[in-house]
Amino acid sequence: MSNNSSYNELVLKFANVNGSGSASANTFCAKALFRMGIPVSAKNIFPSNIQGLPTWYEIKISESEQLARRDGIDVMVAMNAQTYEQDINEVLENGTFIYDSSLLRDFKRDDINIIGIPIAKLCADAYTDSRQRQLFKNIVYLGSLSLLIGIDFDVIKQLLSDQFGSKPKLYDQNIKALEIGRQYVKENIKYPLEKQVRKSNKNTNKIMINGNEAAGLGAVYAGATVASWYPITPSTSLVESFEKHAMKLRKNEDGTFNAAIMQAEDELSAVGMAIGANWNGARAFTATSGPGISLMSEFIGLAYFAEIPLVLFNIQRGGPSTGMPTRTQQSDVLSCAYASHGDTKQVLLFPADPNECFYFAIESFDYAERLQTPVIVLSDLDIGMNDWVVDKLEWDPNYKHDRGKVLNSKELENAKDFGRYKDVDGDGIPYRTIPATHPELGAYFTRGTSHNEYGGYTENGVIHAKTLDRLEKKFDTGKSLLPQPEIIINSPKTKIGIINFGSTTKAINETLNHLSSKGIGINHMRIRAFPFSKKIDNFINEHEVIFIVEQNRDAQMKKLLVNEIDSISSKLLSILNYDGMPLTAQFLIDKISEHLEEDIDINQLIAPPIKIV
């Protein structure tokens, strides 16, 4: 090994044709690196297509746990001739470009290491079946790569054995393909590369999971029994996760299930079913993405006004309209916060990673039932569909699900004068009843028309205004109930802050580390819920200039803050990224540095961090 070797700090990228079986091989590679104890972050950049279009898979490998995306590729495995030109341009100086040299190509870059492996030829020689020839190409390059960057072969074998334990034939076939790739490297190529991996110990108590898997599982732990949905990228795998776990963990001896999963005819119906089931006392949810939110808006207003609990997962994608279905954005903040016509406000939760998706999925049902209102969990494609390395999921056996203010038969008998929409406790939250609770008491009429405290129809403007005021009070009650922001004071004296929410957190952390190393201290607040906690007002008031990072064009979170908190707009400087790709730290560093360098007033507000990283 040369002295130039560096370990566990590189970006590895696979360029493939979609529908060719590459996805499972690439995920497999990320998992092997994870099992070696190395911090990794994987991003699947895929087309809205079934077969034949370019697709990429990026793995950032970082011993120092700087796991936000970064541009510039160290090792590119280029398996799609359509995109060679674009792919080779992304390779950093002294980086490596590996391609299928069954068809030799002359690439015009002499500042990088170009490696040709005749993968198609190797497979044509080894297999007769055309499908095998295609599929095993992915395993062959994985074999080659394992030698080139040093992925532990025993780890790979163990992973294969875990995956195909019950199918020894498949196991053997995969090992054979791996060996073909390794053999070729051994005989023809100088290995390992300068950029390598080696075993580490960073993944103790960590798991590798995507947000939709975690949220679907969270809904099982929340005790949800009804999932109604309409397929839409990138939310589909959330309900599939719920279904998979519920069918396994909730099966009765007579072959029936303690869950119902209903694929609806459209999003309107999907949310209608979830509302009907919640109204009738089950915990029910739906999952969708931007276009679905537009379709569901009328029903969301009904649930808001009739005060029916509802949990809705919005896995955001690139909008507007059909937009970029397979790219990530945070561009539904406003359309969700004020979803539906009339005076409406919806509770939003912003998970930062799959781990938080699990907990928010559980808590969202508690909040929905406590506040008797829709709760929208705003995840995104990056969190929902990419595999993240996060802390393992924990469960407190003493956790008590909060079913909110629901009167049982005895309580109804003790209640003097039940009125469904009476503010008995002064917190704006009334008591509800579930159908069939009591033979004579507690029945009421649920409606989207204006209603009095007993649910009766009214066109009395005074009563209508009073109801709207109570709903506002209820919303305020949510401020202290919902997840509080996460605040990190890097520098007690600095007057500069940065605000983010959701999936951009890794890029923020990496940026703040970097700026800290340059002596620039910026305090950080991650918003986790709307309505905004008082702590959010305080953080903003304590700083003079606040960067606010969002993955949308219109600065939607800034607008929401300005809308909801008085006189703060001049302090908020937006940093916006809306190209559909997960945020890079470099992008943030550049934007913040621009402000700091160009604006003397801001520059004077800087104070050094407590400790320089």
Added chain:
Amino acid sequence: MTFIKKPIFRHPSLPKNDLGLTYRDYEGLVSTLCAGCGHDSITASIVQSCYDLSLPAHKIAKLSGIGCSSKTTNYFLNQSHGFNTVHGRMPSVATGANLANRDLIYIGVSGDGDTASIGLGQYCHAIRRQLNVTYIVENNGTYGLTKGQFSATNDKKSKNKKGADNPFGAIDLALMAIELGAGFVARSFSGDKEQLVPLIKKAIAYNGFSLIDVISPCVTFNNHPHSTKSYDYIREHNTAMGELDFVPEKENIQAKYSEGESVDVTLHDGNSINLQKLDGNYDPRDQDKAVSILRKYRGEGKVVTGLLYINEDANEMHETLKTSTTPLNAIPMNDLCPGIDELDKLNKSYT
């Protein structure tokens, strides 16, 4: 008229059903529909059916969409939970409610606008899933609350009250329901309680999707120009009244006729429909026959009423989904939440 409270007084000699309840115990609030509205007769038939069947009202959920018909869920079964959903979306809310608790009785009330136009998709899919609901369409061929536009069940070439022709053909909800696999399909007339009450009872008893398409005349917007109680007539004779808000008093149209008999019923607008009551020999288990009889009578300009089709072997939604026999909303949290050991296993699977 919602401000008028119904007297709680019950005559001591009112007959009681098996639960010891009187007919009055199954009533709802006072109707605010136009006097003489066919929908009120349907409401009375629902009350009568539930009373006759001695149903515990709190075990019934009544759901509706938006429109005159959908208001009526407020006018029956005060002891039942009711849900006025959004326009055309009652089927999905009823589906969700039913998923949560399979043990309740679900009565869905809708209109021709609510079902045949804005809600046609949800109607079709609720049928397709064999949702266990008694789905009553109060079909008057017109949009009442928005003042008399044609609905999608209005027959082609029929006229609105301004004399304009309806340019488009009608959707036959019963025919559609049969095609889509509804287990129980009937058509009736709001003025024929003798037929309607037994049909509602059968529909409630049926385990699956049951449609009753009830022709229910609108007294206000299908009005006869020469009638002494028409808008024109009232305008000529009473200038003090607001034109849109005034609705003439009318008696419900009643029709009495025997099985196999055909009868012309004169509607408020002076037109008549010919009701053909199915005879005793008709076998409603034959799907093809049901379709052909509907087509045949429609071709002759007649409306055929009665139980048109029943599938005694249909699997209702929960049987298809294999949901637990205990209603999902009654399963304790402890049985639903897998706990810490399962999570440990899952954590391992994610490494």
